[in-house]
Structures are given as C-alpha cells and as structure tokens.
Amino acid sequence: MPVSKTVGARIKRREDPRLIQGLAHYVDDIKLPNTLHVAILRSPYSHARIGAIDTDAAQNLPGVKAVVTGSDIKDTIGGIPCAATDPEGFPGIKVPHHPVLAIDKARFVGEPIAAVAATSAYIARDALDLIEVDYDPLDAVNSADAAFADGAPVLHEDWDDNMAFTWQIAGGDIDAAFAEADHIVSQRIEHQRLVPNPMETRGVLAEYMRGKDQLTIWSSTQIPHLLRTQLSIMLDMAENHVRVIAPEVGGGFGCKLNVYAEEALLGHMAKTLGQPVKWIEGRRENFLHTIHGRDQTGVVELAVKNDGAILGLKYAVTADVGAYYQLLTPAIPTLTGLMLCGSYTFQNVQMDLKAAFTNKMATDAYRGAGRPEATYLIERMIDIAAHDLGLDPLDVRRKNFIGTDAFPHETGTALAYDSGDYTAALDRAVEMADYDALRWQQAELRDQGRYLGIGFSTYVEICGMGPSAAMPAGGWESSTVRVDPTGKVTVLTGVSPHGQGQETTFAQLVADGLGVGLADIRIIHGDTDAVQYGIGTFGSRATAVGGTAMVHAMGKIKDKVIKIAAHLMESNPQDIVLEDDKYCVQGAPESGLTLAEIAQVAHVGVGLPPETEPGLAESHFFEPPNFTYPFGTHIAVVEVDADTGEVELQRYIAVDDCGNIINPLIVEGQVHGGIAQGVGQALYEEAIYDESGQMLTGSFMDYALPKAHNFPRFELGNTVTPSPVNPMGVKGVGEAGTIGSTPAIANAVIDALKPFGVRHIDLPLRPEKLWKLMQERNDDSL
Amino acid sequence: MKFTGTHSVGAIPDRAFDLLTDPEVLARCMPGCETLEQVGDGVYTIGVSAGIGPIRGKYAGRVVLSDLHPPERYTMSVDIKGTTGFVKGQGGVALTSEGEGTQVTFDGDVQIGGPLAAVGQRLHASAARLMTRQLFSAIDAEARAAP
Numbered sequence: 070m071p072v073s074k075t076v077g078a079r080i081k082r083r084e085d086p087r088l089i090q091g092l093a094h095y096v097d098d099i100k101l102p103n104t105l106h107v108a109i110l111r112s113p114y115s116h117a118r119i120g121a122i123d124t125d126a127a128q129n130l131p132g133v134k135a136v137v138t139g140s141d142i143k144d145t146i147g148g149i150p151c152a153a154t155d156p157e158g159f160p161g162i163k164v165p166h167h168p169v170l171a172i173d174k175a176r177f178v179g180e181p182i183a184a185v186a187a188t189s190a191y192i193a194r195d196a197l198d199l200i201e202v203d204y205d206p207l208d209a210v211n212s213a214d215a216a217f218a219d220g221a222p223v224l225h226e227d228w229d230d231n232m233a234f235t236w237q238i239a240g241g242d243i244d245a246a247f248a249e250a251d252h253i254v255s256q257r258i259e260h261q262r263l264v265p266n267p268m269e270t271r272g273v274l275a276e277y278m279r280g281k282d283q284l285t286i287w288s289s290t291q292i293p294h295l296l297r298t299q300l301s302i303m304l305d306m307a308e309n310h311v312r313v314i315a316p317e318v319g320g321g322f323g324c325k326l327n328v329y330a331e332e333a334l335l336g337h338m339a340k341t342l343g344q345p346v347k348w349i350e351g352r353r354e355n356f357l358h359t360i361h362g363r364d365q366t367g368v369v370e371l372a373v374k375n376d377g378a379i380l381g382l383k384y385a386v387t388a389d390v391g392a393y394y395q396l397l398t399p400a401i402p403t404l405t406g407l408m409l410c411g412s413y414t415f416q417n418v419q420m421d422l423k424a425a426f427t428n429k430m431a432t433d434a435y436r437g438a439g440r441p442e443a444t445y446l447i448e449r450m451i452d453i454a455a456h457d458l459g460l461d462p463l464d465v466r467r468k469n470f471i472g473t474d475a476f477p478h479e480t481g482t483a484l485a486y487d488s489g490d491y492t493a494a495l496d497r498a499v500e501m502a503d504y505d506a507l508r509w510q511q512a513e514l515r516d517q518g519r520y521l522g523i524g525f526s527t528y529v530e531i532c533g534m535g536p537s538a539a540m541p542a543g544g545w546e547s548s549t550v551r552v553d554p555t556g557k558v559t560v561l562t563g564v565s566p567h568g569q570g571q572e573t574t575f576a577q578l579v580a581d582g583l584g585v586g587l588a589d590i591r592i593i594h595g596d597t598d599a600v601q602y603g604i605g606t607f608g609s610r611a612t613a614v615g616g617t618a619m620v621h622a623m624g625k626i627k628d629k630v631i632k633i634a635a636h637l638m639e640s641n642p643q644d645i646v647l648e649d650d651k652y653c654v655q656g657a658p659e660s661g662l663t664l665a666e667i668a669q670v671a672h673v674g675v676g677l678p679p680e681t682e683p684g685l686a687e688s689h690f691f692e693p694p695n696f697t698y699p700f701g702t703h704i705a706v707v708e709v710d711a712d713t714g715e716v717e718l719q720r721y722i723a724v725d726d727c728g729n730i731i732n733p734l735i736v737e738g739q740v741h742g743g744i745a746q747g748v749g750q751a752l753y754e755e756a757i758y759d760e761s762g763q764m765l766t767g768s769f770m771d772y773a774l775p776k777a778h779n780f781p782r783f784e785l786g787n788t789v790t791p792s793p794v795n796p797m798g799v800k801g802v803g804e805a806g807t808i809g810s811t812p813a814i815a816n817a818v819i820d821a822l823k824p825f826g827v828r829h830i831d832l833p834l835r836p837e838k839l840w841k842l843m844q845e846r847n848d849d850s851l
Numbered sequence: 852m853k854f855t856g857t858h859s860v861g862a863i864p865d866r867a868f869d870l871l872t873d874p875e876v877l878a879r880c881m882p883g884c885e886t887l888e889q890v891g892d893g894v895y896t897i898g899v900s901a902g903i904g905p906i907r908g909k910y911a912g913r914v915v916l917s918d919l920h921p922p923e924r925y926t927m928s929v930d931i932k933g934t935t936g937f938v939k940g941q942g943g944v945a946l947t948s949e950g951e952g953t954q955v956t957f958d959g960d961v962q963i964g965g966p967l968a969a970v971g972q973r974l975h976a977s978a979a980r981l982m983t984r985q986l987f988s989a990i991d992a993e994a995r996a997a998p
Binding site: 113114115178197198206353356357759761763764765766767768770771 | 904932934936937939962963964965966968969970972973
C-alpha cells in the first residue's frame with residue numbers, strides 16, 4: 070500500500086484530546102434523571118450452600134427501592150451464555166446453568182447473590198450489610214489437580230466430577246517423530262492466572278421506556294451487538310427493542326468481550342422498577358468477578374535432533390477454567406493448541422487438554438487469549454533444548470524457521486500462515502541489539518559476579534479474527550459509509566474501539582480514499598441503534614476485518630461518485646481520477662469536482678446519470694478468507710541482582726511485522742502497551758487463591774501491575790510483509806507485544822541464571838523466587 | 852492459615868485458666884470486643900469491631916470453649932462474620948507452669964474469607980500476632996492486679 074496523504078503517516082490520535090482533557094463520556098459520566106444506584110452482594114465463600122436470604126432489613130432502609138435475589142429472577146432472566154459449547158468440538162462438554170444471581174449454591178468468591186437498588190450508591194452499599202444470607206460452607210476446589218483428585222467436592226452436582234471438557238488436536242505422526250529424536254526435552258510449565266485490569270472497570274446503565282417498550286443498556290463492552298442479541302435472549306425481549314451503547318470504553322483487553330450477570334440484571338431492574346438503574350464496578354469487584362486470563366499447567370515434550378532440529382511437540386495440559394463458563398471460556402485454550410508449532414517447520418504435534426471446574430472466577434480472553442500460552446511454551450522449550458544440547462538459542466530458532474519462500478505455510482495444526490519473513494525480523498532485531506557485543510558483555514559481567522541475561526522470542530500469532538467458520542459467533546465485520554449533502558463523511562463501523570485508535574486510522578483511510586480532510590470525517594461505533602450489526606473489537610481484528618469492510622463500502626461510494634462526476638463532466642467513468650481531492654479527468658484537477666459538490670448533486674437528486682439512485686451511502690459486510698499471522702522477534706536484556714533477586718529490564722528490542730502500517734504512531738502505542746502487559750506476566754502479576762478458594766490478590770496492594778519506572782525506553786523496529794488476506798495488506802498488532810514479550814523476558818532471566826544451573830523457572834519471576842534459587846545453588850563458574 | 856504462639860501470664864495455671872475462660876475477663880481483654888454473652892455451656896455469642904489494614908468492620912458470631920481440662924488445656928473455636936468477611940478458627944490452648952506464672956501456648960488453624968482475605972491477607976499474620984499480644988498483655992495485667 071503506497072504511503073499517500075495520510076495513510077502511513079504518524080498522525081496523532083484524534084481520540085486523545087477528549088481523553089486527556091477529561092471530556093470523554095464513560096458509562097459513569099452518563100447521568101439520567103431519576104437514576105437508581107445498584108450494589109451487588111457477593112459471596113464471601115468460594116463454595117457454600119445458600120439457605121434462607123433475609124432481605125427485610127435491607128428493604129426497610131430508607132432510600133432502598135428494591136432488593137433482588139436469585140429466586141426472584143430465576144424464571145425471568147435466562148442463564149449467562151457461552152458461545153463455545155459445541156459437543157462436536159468439545160466431546161462430552163458439561164455446560165452448567167450459569168445464573169445471573171446464585172441459586173442454592175455459591176461457587177466462587179465474588180459470585181453475585183443479591184442486588185439492591187437505592188436512591189444513592191451509598192445507601193445501596195449500606196443496604197448490602199443488612200442482607201442476611203444463611204451460608205453452609207463446603208470444601209473448596211482451588212486448582213485443576215484438586216478438582217480431579219479422588220473424592221474432590223463436586224461443583225456442579227448434575228454431574229459426578231469436575232471435568233468440564235476435554236479437547237485434543239493432533240497433526241503429523243507424533244510417535245514417529247519421538248522415535249526418531251536424539252533427545253526428548255521435557256518440562257512442566259505453568260501459565261499463571263492473570264487479572265486483565267482495564268483502567269476503567271465495568272459499568273452498566275439501563276433505561277426502559279415503557280411507552281415504546283424499549284430497553285437501552287449503556288455498558289463498558291467490546292461487543293455491543295453481540296451483547297444486544299444475548300440480552301434479548303436472556304430478558305426474552307424482541308432484539309429490535311433492545312439498544313446497547315458502548316460509550317467511551319477505558320480498555321478491555323478481552324475482559325469486556327463478554328456477557329456479564331450485571332448487564333442482564335440491570336436491564337431487568339430498569340424494566341421492573343420503571344426508573345433508570347446504574348451500577349459501576351468497584352476495583353475489588355473487578356478482581357473477583359471480571360474474567361481472568363491464562364491458568365494452564367502442562368508438561369511439554371519436545372523431540373529434537375542433536376543439531377537442534379525440532380521433530381515434534383507434545384503438550385498434556387490442564388486448564389483451570391473456574392466455576393462457570395463465560396462467553397468464550399472453552400475456546401481460549403484451543404487457540405493454544407492451534408499455535409503450538411510457532412514459527413517453526415515441524416508438523417508433528419499433539420495437545421491433550423483437560424479442563425477443570427474450580428471454585429474461582431471463570432477464565433476467558435485476556436490480551437492474546439491462548440496464543441501467549443503457545444508462544445511462551447514453544448519459545449521456552451527452544452531455550453531449554455538449546456541449553457540441554459549446548460547450542461545457541463538463536464541458532465536453534467534459525468534452523469527451524471519456516472522459510473520465507475514457504476508461504477502460505479500449512480502447519481501441523483491445519484492453519485495456513487498467510488505470509489512471513491521470520492529471518493528478516495530476527496536479523497533486524499539482532500542488529501539493533503548488537504547481539505555479539507551483548508554476549509561479550511555478559512561474559513565479562515559474569516566474571517564480576519554479575520548476571521546479565523539475553524532472551525529471545527520469535528513469535529507468530531493469529532490476528533484478524535477471523536473467518537466465520539472458525540469463530541464461535543461470526544468472524545465477519547460490517548461498515549456503512551455515508552456522505553452528507555455538504556460532503557462530510559460518516560462511517561458506521563461494527564467494530565467497537567476502546568483504545569485502539571480506529572477513529573484516527575479509519576479516518577486516514579477515508580481521507581485518502583475519498584479525497585476529504587480528516588476533520589470532515591466522523592467514525593461512529595458502539596451504538597446498536599445507529600450502526601448496522603457488527604461483531605466487535607477483539608483478536609486484533611478491527612482494522613484487518615472492520616477496516617476492510619469500510620474500504621469496500623468506500624469503494625462502492627467512490628464508484629458512484631465517479632459515475633456522477635463523469636456524467637456531470639460529460640466524460641467516461643474510466644477516465645475520472647481522484648487528484649488533489651478533486652474528481653477530474655486525468656491531468657485536469659482545476660476543472661474537477663470535490664466530493665462535496667458531487668454529494669450535493671447526489672442528494673438534490675437532479676442531474677444524476679440514468680438508473681442512478683439518489684443519496685450517497687453504501688454498506689459492506691466483509692468475510693475474511695483467513696486469519697492473518699503477524700510475527701516478529703523480541704529481545705530482552707536483563708540483569709538479575711544477586712543480592713536481592715530483583716530483575717532490572719535494561720533493554721527491550723521489539724521488531725514486529727504487522728503487515729502494512731496505516732499509522733506508525735498507533736502501532737507503536739499498541740506495541741508499548743502490549744509489552745507492558747507481557748512484562749507484567751513475566752515479572753509481577755499472579756492471581757492467587759488460597760486453599761479455601763479465597764482470592765488473596767484482590768487489590769493493587771497484592772496484585773502487582775508493572776509501572777512506568779519498571780520499563781526501559783523500548784527500542785522498536787519493524788519489517789513489512791503485507792498480508793494477502795485483505796486488500797490493505799494489514800495484519801493486526803493489538804496483542805503482538807503481549808505475546809512476544811513474556812517469553813523474551815523469561816528467557817532472558819533464565820539465561821542470566823544459567824551459571825546457577827537453572828533450566829526453567831515458572832512465572833512470575835519475582836525477586837524472592839530468584840533470590841532463593843541463587844542462595845540454594847552456587848554459581849559454578851566462579 | 853496456621854496460627855501458633857506462646858505468651859506468659861503472671862499467675863499460676865489455676866488462676867490463668869480461670870481468667871482465660873471467664874467471659875467477663877475475655878470481654879474486657881479481647882481487642883475490639885464489644886459484647887460477649889454466654890448462651891450455653893461454654894458457648895458464647897460475641898460482637899467484635901476490628902480492622903486489618905484498610906478493611907474495618909464489625910463481626911458477630913460465636914465462641915465455643917470445649918474439651919476443658921483445667922488447668923492444663925482447652926479447645927477454643929471462633930466463628931464470626933461481618934460485612935467485610937468472616938473468620939473461622941479452631942485451636943488448642945495449653946497451659947504450663949513457668950516459675951511463678953504460666954506459659955500459654957496455642958496452636959490452631961484460621962480461615963479468613965471475603966474482602967478481609969482479598970485485601971488484607973499480607974497483614975493477617977501480623978494483625979493476628981498484634982491482637983493476641985494485646986489480649987495476653989491485658990490478661991497478664993488482670994492476673995497481676997489484686998484478685
């Protein structure tokens with residue numbers, strides 16, 4: 070894609086002025102008169118039978134309008150949906166009913182038990198203290214191992230065990246690969262549970278207009294249309310009487326790609342109370358009852374030859390999915406299975422997954438969603454194999470890379486990688502890092518008892534989700550482009566940006582495509598009454614799929630504009646070009662017409678070519694033929710302090726290839742944020758539940774998010790390998806930083822501790838863990 | 852959470868035992884104790900106001916003293932809950948003569964849940980130590996005061 074006027078330029082985000090000036094409207098900023106405030110009573114027990122619930126005192130508190138319990142609504146609000154329960158994909162899957170408010174039994178700490186609506190948020194909170202719940206505590210299941218143990222307490226008593234589902238993927242001839250191997254490298258690897266932690270917690274405002282039988286839900290969501298469909302089912306309302314609005318959304322990272330209890334509950338309460346109701350999630354509630362990410366533990370076996378050639382990979386894994394499914398819970402670990410081959414040629418692969426119900430919050434999509442697990446384990450295994458075979462981890466990667474001439478490449482898991490040049494990205498990163506000099510420096514420092522580590526991650530991931538056939542709830546995307554009589558352009562997009570900057574990048578595409586100024590373009594999203602049905606923003610799909618839908622709709626507009634221009638200028642459409650924002654006969658822009666002039670004709674309806682509809686608006690629904698596969702090389706340089714075990718991230722080099730780039734500034738921003746979250750997983754973050762199922766890391770005092778001072782200035786580079794999957798050649802970059810960075814950091818820290826004979830350490834690599842290891846073992850080289 | 856400790860009380864075991872199992876003494880000495888009423892043989896209802904870190908609240912429930920072997924040992928169980936969570940524990944208390952006084956050793960398991968667990972967990976052990984130290988120094992003061 071050629072760099073033209075705006076596409077490819079470092080244009081500042083048009084969203085930012087309102088965000089940094091406090092002028093954005095999040096759910097909590099929307100004030101409706103007469104609004105009642107809702108507070109949710111949550112289970113303090115991880116597993117307990119619920120007896121009588123006495124709400125009298127709460128009901129009688131002045132200001133309280135309603136108290137709702139599970140038994141009040143169990144026949145009026147349907148269960149919380151899961152879109153990934155097809156028994157063909159998950160043989161024998163158990164799909165428990167997931168009530169909006171717990172009925173008879175609480176299954177995790179934070180599960181909603183009752184809701185209070187009151188005239189102020191404070192009264193609602195006070196009323197919660199007056200609700201008496203008769204709990205009979207049961208033994209808890211706090212891990213997948215505990216869930217599968219003999220005699221384990223059973224969460225869902227419709228079945229007799231806690232096996233939620235199993236899943237398997239196999240490609241090639243795994244037995245032959247292992248028989249042929251010189252070494253079998255084996256390692257148990259944990260992917261710890263994480264809390265997504267968007268800056269804005271969830272929140273819902275609901276209003277019901279009885280006269281029109283219309284329910285409007287404002288929710289901090291990534292998927293307004295899918296949410297509308299599900300709410301209409303849960304609340305048994307006609308879908309065209311439900312409107313969902315995602316106003317400004319302060320980050321999601323996957324955790325708002327969901328349908329939550331509170332969204333349906335508030336819709337129901339607005340309807341029954343006849344007043345608007347609002348609930349804003351507190352940070353402590355967010356820790357307990359917004360989905361978590363990762364939480365897989367498995368044993369990886371890698372079949373390798375002495376020269377480092379990888380023949381095959383086996384992964385036997387358990388996933389701790391929590392007490393119930395949320396929207397995509399079972400689908401997430403399947404993405405791990407699909408991506409097990411990484412950037413490498415081996416075709417023999419097998420993953421056997423067992424998923425356990427436990428007394429915890431559900432896991433679901435968190436930035437990367439299943440792919441970080443795949444990249445982490447393959448990138449770790451390559452380093453372990455290099456360690457065991459005495460090879461340079463860089464050489465092992467090069468040896469096994471899929472060749473640049475091998476695309477499209479079919480993996481052992483039946484994915485078709487669209488395009489790639491893995492060696493080019495690696496070479497660029499190695500050059501930026503000055504790898505040989507780093508190894509010299511490392512050797513010198515080791516002589517002084519200082520521990521420098523260098524870690525690689527050469528990732529490939531799935532973006533542009535995706536073909537509908539491969540998705541649980543549609544993978545296409547929609548766009549309508551409208552040109553007003555005055556020539557202003559409005560884009561209605563089915564994606565729902567919440568930090569990704571599409572109000573800027575989409576406007577860049579329109580500015581260049583139709584010949585209008587950026588200021589004349591408005592991107593509307595997130596309102597189901599305004600925008601045609603769409604799927605939403607997740608899986609780094611908004612530009613690759615939603616942007617493509619818009620480009621196609623814009624192409625239809627342009628065809629019509631050219632047809633009208635040709636008619637007005639008594640020329641042939643094939644002779645009309647867009648030059649200097651004028652539609653003109655080639656080489657004569659001075660006699661051309663602007664979009665505004667043509668739009669006026671289209672709307673006046675006089676002077677149009679024969680057989681031409683008046684007006685100027687076109688829609689397009691784009692079904693992508695494939696996913697896209699961005700890739701890159703990340704290099705981390707760390708020093709581990711022998712006295713404290715603290716990891717200093719000294720340098721971070723990231724070379725990402727996300728195909729063609731519309732706005733480098735936005736791409737860099739996405740990579741920065743992604744790296745930050747990946748570093749969080751590598752060094753700091755872990756959601757911990759104790760034996761009784763209590764979440765011990767339920768606030769920022771105990772759940773460590775990285776802060777700006779934990780990062781060096783990231784050194785970013787890129788290569789450009791366009792994707793053949795869409796006409797723009799874009800791939801997606803929302804999750805690359807997270808997927809690439811965790812293994813690079815882990816490999817660097819473990820490389821630093823090589824003198825101590827360290828081969829693997831599970832994440833997060835907290836100082837106390839590293840310090841203990843360094844105390845227990847001696848540096849053999851000294 | 853395992854919960855163990857040893858404290859000294861300035862009285863012979865017979866008297867220390869009486870003090871430790873006397874609801875009126877306990878009500879006076881237990882930090883944050885607002886009410887303590889006997890409702891059965893060795894069974895008491897209790898109301899406590901306490902705070903750990905940022906989590907402050909009122910808790911109510913029962914305390915049961917059982918398996919009483921004066922002046923050597925008894926078992927104590929606590930089951931209280933409030934708006935900010937719950938505390939459930941059981942443990943053995945052993946008294947041994949130590950010079951003029953008594954050494955009191957306890958060894959139990961405590962389970963903490965709700966917001967109290969999610970937010971205050973790093974402070975649990977130190978808060979529990981602080982509160983038991985306050986309890987025993989108050990009992991020690993009672994013991995040293997004229998009977």
